[in-house]
Amino acid sequence: xxxxxxxxxxxxxxxxxxxxxxxxxxxxxxxxxxxxxxxxxxxxxxxxxxxxxxxxxxxxxxxxxxxxxxxxxxxxxxxxxxxxxxxxxxxxxxxxxxxxxxxxxxxxxxxxxxxxxxxxxxxxxxxxxxxxxxxxxxxxxxxxxxxxxxxxxxxxxxxxxxxxxxxxxxxxxxxxxxxxxxxxxxxxxxxxxxxxxxxxxxxxxxxxxxxxxxxxxxxxxxxxxxxxxxxxxxxxxxxxxxxxxxxxxxxxxxxxxxxxxxxxxxxxxxxxxxxxxxxxxxxxxxxxxxxxxx
Numbered sequence: 001x002x003x004x005x006x007x008x009x010x011x012x013x014x015x016x017x018x019x020x021x022x023x024x025x026x027x028x029x030x031x032x033x034x035x036x037x038x039x040x041x042x043x044x045x046x047x048x049x050x051x052x053x054x055x056x057x058x059x060x061x062x063x064x065x066x067x068x069x070x071x072x073x074x075x076x077x078x079x080x081x082x083x084x085x086x087x088x089x090x091x092x093x094x095x096x097x098x099x100x101x102x103x104x105x106x107x108x109x110x111x112x113x114x115x116x117x118x119x120x121x122x123x124x125x126x127x128x129x130x131x132x133x134x135x136x137x138x139x140x141x142x143x144x145x146x147x148x149x150x151x152x153x154x155x156x157x158x159x160x161x162x163x164x165x166x167x168x169x170x171x172x173x174x175x176x177x178x179x180x181x182x183x184x185x186x187x188x189x190x191x192x193x194x195x196x197x198x199x200x201x202x203x204x205x206x207x208x209x210x211x212x213x214x215x216x217x218x219x220x221x222x223x224x225x226x227x228x229x230x231x232x233x234x235x236x237x238x239x240x241x242x243x244x245x246x247x248x249x250x251x252x253x254x255x256x257x258x259x260x261x262x263x264x265x266x267x268x269x270x271x272x273x274x275x276x277x278x279x280x281x282x283x284x285x286x287x288x289x290x291x292x293x294x
């Protein structure tokens with residue numbers, strides 16, 4: 001109580017006199033309180049440091065606090081942030097860039113945006129979203145990364161990396177996803193308006209699998225914001241620089257995708273991993289958190 005009143009500018013001596021508390025007892029109590037807090041902080045710092053480096057600087061205060069909670073260690077976000085600063089630990093920060101990997105100036109036809117019509121997915125294999133991004137190589141060349149993500153669980157269900165961004169790039173990812181997940185008919189496949197997704201071969205595979213094709217509206221980057229965000233996270237947390245060759249790029253991206261699916265806590269999933277979220281949903285667990293949020 002004295003501490004709160006002191007913040008209002010009242011002198012310690014006056015407060016102790018009014019409250020009939022001896023000043024020596026107050027100062028002894030305060031030193032003990034601060035000492036206990038310091039001891040608790042000292043015990044918490046190694047745990048926070050281990051989590052920080054275990055996730056290779058990808059976790060900030062909020063995710064570290066969630067990870068501590070899962071280990072039955074109570075430590076608020078603000079306190080974790082303060083201890084990170086005291087240890088000089090700073091998580092990787094997002095970088096803004098917008099590579100051009102979409103050429104929508106084609107005559108192959110477009111599909112309507114089906115995501116505008118309904119509510120968020122209520123289970124896995126109801127909506128997949130796809131996109132392409134570039135991966136730099138030393139010497140100025142590029143590889144191209146195609147991914148498909150399950151919108152319900154945020155799990156990356158398939159990916160492919162090649163030295164071009166032709167239709168065969170996205171076809172490889174699509175076929176891999178179908179083989180792995182074996183989705184039922186009526187799944188919505190959403191992408192941007194790029195010609196790779198509008199090709200005849202790609203549409204035939206979608207039709208054989210009974211998928212409904214959906215595309216972003218013209219000049220609307222927000223219509224595929226889920227994959228934009230996914231690629232932004234991947235490139236930030238990988239601290240993606242120029243790789244020596246395709247083999248190195250493929251190996252590192254593969255390791256990260258496994259981490260992303262099985263170990264990385266996602267804020268959109270109430271800080272669960274995609275693997276945990278899918279397991280909970282198949283056992284009658286909670287619905288998609290974003291369905292409850294604006």
